[in-house]
Amino acid sequence: MKLNAIERAAMNNPIRAVHQHHREAAWFRRLGGGDLRGQEVLEIGCGRGVGAEVILDRLHARRVTAFDLDDTMVELARKRLHDRPVTLSVGDACDIHQPASSHDTVVDFGIIHHVPHWQQAIAEIARVLRPGGLLLFEEVPRHLLDTWAFRTFTVHPRENRFEADEFAAELARHGLHGTARIEHHLGGLVFVGAAQKT
Incomplete structure (x- = not known):
């Protein structure tokens, strides 16, 4: 599901970029056991390319493959x-x-909660990860998506959303097991974690 104008403004601004480069990168380094030096990394939902910058510059991946449902965002990322x-x-x-x-690590900077059939996205992530590969994720829980503000100003699927424990259970169902406790940040606005493919 593509972002609306309000979500694009919220996700594509300098404050969000700084947050990704510093706080989110630090969360992923800690939860993932270090950086991604030398790795082939897949980013789902690349937006305008800030996540790929973080993966390269802060997590030190060797190469990033990234995609987005929105061709406008992909063009911005290319530039x-x-x-x-x-x-x-x-x-x-x-x-x-x-x-x-085909990939050592998959990174999700808050994309899967936009996917109507998110369980299929998890299955696909598990498929493309190498054995021992890592999924680093930052996600938005159902209780936040159910608030008046999110329902009024953003566009998300209404049904089949998840809380952190439900997300972790679906990961485990596809052989992706947590490497650390899921952390809740920003007053419960997001949860972050890492899961390894067995």
């Missing part, structure tokens, strides 16, 4: 990342056009 080791495309988290067991 931002034109000289970086990044491959960009338009794509769907429920049908990832990557070979099985």
Whole structure:
């Protein structure tokens, strides 16, 4: 599901970029057991390319493959990342056009809660991860999406949303097991964690 104008403004601004580069990168380093030095990383929902910058500059991945459902965002990311080791495309988290067991790490900067059939996205992430590979995730829980503000000003699927424990259970169902306790940040606005493919 694509973002509306309000969500684009909230996600595509300098404050959000600084937060991703500093706080979110630190959360992922801690939860993932360090950086991603030398790894092939897949980012789902690349937006305008800030996440890929974080993965390269803060987590030290060797190469990033990233996609987004919104072709406008992919074009913005191409302009931002034109000289970086990044491959960009338009794509769907429920049908990832990557070979099985092709990536060391998958990074989710708050995308899966936008996906109507999010369980299929989890299955696809598990498919493209190598054995021992890592999923780093930051997500928005159902109780926040159910608030008046989110229902009024944002566009999200209304049904089939998740809390952190339900998300973790679905990961485990696909062989992705938590490497640490899921953390709740920003007063419960998001939860973050890491899961490893067995």
